Amino acid sequence: MTPARKLQVLCQEDFDRLLLWLDPDPERAGVIYEKIRWRLIAILASRGCPLAEELADETIDRVARRVADIQARYVGDRAIYFLGVMNNVHHEYLKQPLPRLIEGGDNSDELERTHLCLDNCLEKLPPHSRQIIERYYAETKRAKIDLRKRIAREFGVSLNTLRLRALRIRAKLQACIKQCMEVVEASPFRRGLGKGI
Amino acid sequence: MNSPHSHKQASPAFSDDLIRRFLLGRLNSTEQSSLEEPLFIDEELESRVRLAELDLTDDYAFARLTATDREGFERKFLVSVDRRQALKVSRALYDRFGPVSLTGWRAIGEKVGLVFDLNRPVWRYAFAALILTLLMATVWLVTKEPQFALRVFPKRAPTNARAPAKSQEAQHSSGSPSVAHQEPSPAQPVHREAGPTIVLRANQAAQAIDLSGNDHYTIHVQLMLDSSDEGTYQSELLTIDGQPVFSAEALKPSDSNASIAFDVPKRLLKAGEYKVNLSRIDDGARKDVARYYLRVQ
Numbered sequence: 001m002t003p004a005r006k007l008q009v010l011c012q013e014d015f016d017r018l019l020l021w022l023d024p025d026p027e028r029a030g031v032i033y034e035k036i037r038w039r040l041i042a043i044l045a046s047r048g049c050p051l052a053e054e055l056a057d058e059t060i061d062r063v064a065r066r067v068a069d070i071q072a073r074y075v076g077d078r079a080i081y082f083l084g085v086m087n088n089v090h091h092e093y094l095k096q097p098l099p100r101l102i103e104g105g106d107n108s109d110e111l112e113r114t115h116l117c118l119d120n121c122l123e124k125l126p127p128h129s130r131q132i133i134e135r136y137y138a139e140t141k142r143a144k145i146d147l148r149k150r151i152a153r154e155f156g157v158s159l160n161t162l163r164l165r166a167l168r169i170r171a172k173l174q175a176c177i178k179q180c181m182e183v184v185e186a187s188p189f190r191r192g193l194g195k196g197i
Numbered sequence: 198m199n200s201p202h203s204h205k206q207a208s209p210a211f212s213d214d215l216i217r218r219f220l221l222g223r224l225n226s227t228e229q230s231s232l233e234e235p236l237f238i239d240e241e242l243e244s245r246v247r248l249a250e251l252d253l254t255d256d257y258a259f260a261r262l263t264a265t266d267r268e269g270f271e272r273k274f275l276v277s278v279d280r281r282q283a284l285k286v287s288r289a290l291y292d293r294f295g296p297v298s299l300t301g302w303r304a305i306g307e308k309v310g311l312v313f314d315l316n317r318p319v320w321r322y323a324f325a326a327l328i329l330t331l332l333m334a335t336v337w338l339v340t341k342e343p344q345f346a347l348r349v350f351p352k353r354a355p356t357n358a359r360a361p362a363k364s365q366e367a368q369h370s371s372g373s374p375s376v377a378h379q380e381p382s383p384a385q386p387v388h389r390e391a392g393p394t395i396v397l398r399a400n401q402a403a404q405a406i407d408l409s410g411n412d413h414y415t416i417h418v419q420l421m422l423d424s425s426d427e428g429t430y431q432s433e434l435l436t437i438d439g440q441p442v443f444s445a446e447a448l449k450p451s452d453s454n455a456s457i458a459f460d461v462p463k464r465l466l467k468a469g470e471y472k473v474n475l476s477r478i479d480d481g482a483r484k485d486v487a488r489y490y491l492r493v494q
Contacts, residue, residue: 035243038279042246043233045276048222052276079237111285118289137255137294167248170290174251177286178279 018064021071022078036060036082043083044090055093059086117180121173129169136166211235211242216249221266222273251283258287392417392460399423399487403470407494408463415460420475420489422455429478430457430486437470437490446478466493 022036023029040056049055062085074081122130135151152162211232218224219232235242256262257270275281392413395406398421406416420432430448435441445459457475473489 036237038247039236039243041277041279042220042250043236045273045280046219046222046224046229048273050272050276053278077238080234083234083237111288114285114289115292118286118293122293133290134294137259137290163252164248167251170251170255171247173290174283174286178282181282 014061014064014067017067017071018060021067032079033060036079039079040082040086043086047090049090049093051093055086055089059089062089113181113184114177117177117184118173120180121176124176125169125173132162132166133169133173136162211245213245213249216246217253219246220249220253220274221269223269250280251287254280254283254287255290258284258291392463394419395491396421396456397473397489397491399475399489401490403490403492405492405494408466409494414463416463416466417458417460418473418491420457420473420487422450422457423487424455426450426477431476431478431483432457432459433474433476434461434465435472435474437472442466442471468493 019026019029019033022032037056037060040059041052044052044055059082063082066085070081122133125133132151132155136148138147148162149159152159155162157165215224215228215232219229224232232242236246253262253270253274257267262270275284392415393406393408394417395404396419397404408416418432418434427450429446430450431446432444432448433441434443442465443461448457448459450457469492471491471493473491475486475489476483477486478484
């Protein structure tokens with residue numbers, strides 16, 4: 001490994017220091033880290049960057065390597081520091097030639113696992129939440145607004161409240177499915193999806 | 198290296214539309230920079246953007262995006278593993294709950310309910326217009342086409358005080374000997390549409406009347422009297438073999454031509470021979486006056 005390459009590789013020590021800088025509590029630091037990463041990706045994607053994920057990780061790596069230098073004198077919201085570094089990383093990226101294409105296409109096996117995990121996670125939802133999800137998604141393109149208005153009336157909430165409730169349940173489903181998929185991926189018997197996920 | 202921002206801030210300045218355009222990479226540079234920093238420090242805004250991501254992904258999976266938005270979604274939004282994973286979940290939700298999988302009576306009920314949702318103004322106006330149209334059509338029919346109205350509501354109008362005859366149904370005296378009738382007498386309409394008139398002379402050969410192609414509701418029967426006697430008359434229309442068809446009571450002779458007139462509903466008359474018995478009522482006693490014959494063709 002060349003010295004230049006060595007510099008680019010994030011060592012565990014840097015990463016631990018980064019987490020400690022974000023929050024002394026490792027669990028909370030992990031949550032903040034994930035939030036920052038998500039925000040970086042959202043902004044880079046919004047800027048039209050097809051390598052948003054890679055650039056976000058590069059940003060985090062750079063910050064991690066600098067923490068040792070800045071932690072003593074930095075005051076304020078630490079997340080903002082990432083935004084400044086990200087701007088530099090993105091600027092450098094824009095100077096480069098054509099970007100790589102993102103991977104695409106669905107693996108049918110993965111799709112099947114997604115369906116299995118969805119069923120599994122739906123079962124875990126409280127009946128009321130499941131009912132909301134089921135009705136919220138049972139719609140045609142044309143009838144979307146009308147149906148949602150009707151469902152909102154039935155549940156005695158406003159249209160916006162219904163949307164927020166459904167999307168929050170959807171977010172929980174998303175997290176549950178992600179966790180489920182990781183477990184299934186790690187399992188030597190992928191098809192034998194247990195209830196205890 | 199200082200930031201004055203706190204972790205939690207409200208995000209009312211950013212509309213749902215602006216957030217969606219942010220996700221699709223459609224903000225201009227001013228809008229973009231105005232949203233980027235708040236997204237890093239505003240928990241509420243972050244939460245809204247996260248939910249908007251899922252909403253957008255669902256809309257894409259359910260084919261609810263315009264072609265431009267679809268292109269923006271594929272090129273600028275679908276750039277991370279998490280987002281692609283979210284799309285898989287959206288597709289799985291579509292397969293599970295979407296319109297294709299919703300079958301049976303529930304699906305039909307949902308669709309019918311949506312089509313005829315009376316809470317939608319368009320349907321309220323449509324039903325109001327329909328009811329108004331029906332009302333106006335009814336009024337027009339009753340005023341312009343009374344025979345049609347009479348066909349629907351047969352002769353239940355009250356007896357006209359000026360009318361020379363009273364229907365048997367209106368009188369229906371229990372002591373009347375001529376109770377055998379198949380159909381009550383027609384009401385005397387205030388506005389009488391002139392039907393065909395048949396003039397019959399007493400004890401003469403049957404007078405023919407052709408009712409084919411006749412659109413009128415009633416036939417005006419005029420019985421000529423040999424002598425113009427005052428009094429009250431009663432006429433009874435029977436088939437030639439004596440089956441009662443129609444009767445009219447309290448008939449008064451006309452002043453001008455010594456005749457008794459009454460109307461017979463056309464629908465009671467079929468092709469064949471008929472006779473009319475005319476009686477005069479004197480002090481409650483009935484006295485046969487004359488007999489008339491007619492033939493319906």
